[in-house]
Amino acid sequence: MNHKTVSLADQVFERLENDILLGKYPRGSYLTEHALVEDLGVSRTPIRESLRRLEQEHIIEVSSRGILVLGVTLDDLADIYAMRLQLEPMVVARAAAVATDEEIAELRETLELQQYYVGRHDSDRIKFMDSKFHELLYRASHSTVFYDTLLPLHKKVQKFRKASVENESRADRSFAEHRAILSAIEARDADAAYAAMQAHVENAKMHIVK
Amino acid sequence: MNHKTVSLADQVFERLENDILLGKYPRGSYLTEHALVEDLGVSRTPIRESLRRLEQEHIIEVSSRGILVLGVTLDDLADIYAMRLQLEPMVVARAAAVATDEEIAELRETLELQQYYVGRHDSDRIKFMDSKFHELLYRASHSTVFYDTLLPLHKKVQKFRKASVENESRADRSFAEHRAILSAIEARDADAAYAAMQAHVENAKMHIVK
DNA sequence: TCGTGTATAATTGTATACAAAGATACAGAA
């Protein structure tokens, strides 16, 4: 396991990013550094360093009035899926070509867990495994650029995926689509991986954006 | 004009990002916060806030040893063009549909300046106008997501575009391609804009990645 | 020569003090 101590700044960033992307703070509401100091129990320094990163992701905006929560809108959602539809097939095609056996094994484990939780109707963990599967795919492309571009897009969809994973038939089909993607990668078939991912993103888009 | 005072943290970020993306610090070299304090004449606070952002862009990496410069590699370059080829045509098609007359006028002005500097063989300013043209296109799509995704990709190519703009025949053709894109947008022809941008990115890719 | 342990120095991480800009509340005049 990874015992590396992670800085307060990183912890604060992860927590704030998650809270904002899950919609815990409504769009248009204001936070202040002082309030975050109270809530999180750390000084302003790590909080400010987090805010700079959140600002760069355009999910907050800082002014003399305070910290404006932007979050992710439905318009953003549509644009995100438009981009993912263009990009993810290319990325998995690459992954099919260059992924290591270890990476493929990890994808397989994640998919098995997803299947398990689908059977249990545990939507929180389904969502987590779904996220992990995509993240592993990005990483398996061995491209920092692909990873850095797609991971933020995927994270921003979080809030909207909730209904999707709670729908049983969609959860089943989503699992099947993931399995098709993994099979193509296991077979080192880049074209099949491309097609499988294209179908998967199209279906996810239809189901979420509607 | 914009007289808004910009924070030291923002100034430091812009300067460091530029220096790194232009290759001023070689990949693999180390900086320290202390050295930057000396060089830039500001305290560690704004410098650290900049570093967190650069870290997020994966162009530096901070450890107990110091600040490792990553910059942009040739592999990154190829992946960036692969992504831009997928994304930019879609973005200009959108821009053709939604850009305001003011935005189109600004594109026209930028293009005229590009023509002027091409005539003068002023490669620095050609490069600047080229960047500005693309940035205006992203903005004219009226999509924060498109803008946030494409602008970093475009900025990372900076260093490699130098040879391109210094090549007279490529500079001429690049200008002509820009004009084709703008004409399509002026005509509100999304399909033509899509095709023109696709051709432009393909040509740029061939010329730069080779 | 090579390794090892230790002291020192260098570096980042965090907290806090102070500065500056701006928002807010309120009194008073038209």
Added chain:
DNA sequence: TTCTGTATCTTTGTATACAATTATACACGA
């Protein structure tokens, strides 16, 4: 009532002090 000016408070921006971890240099022994 409505507007305006002013004092105060709130909020972010910056610098600095201190803590903790890690790298480095060097002496010493095998």
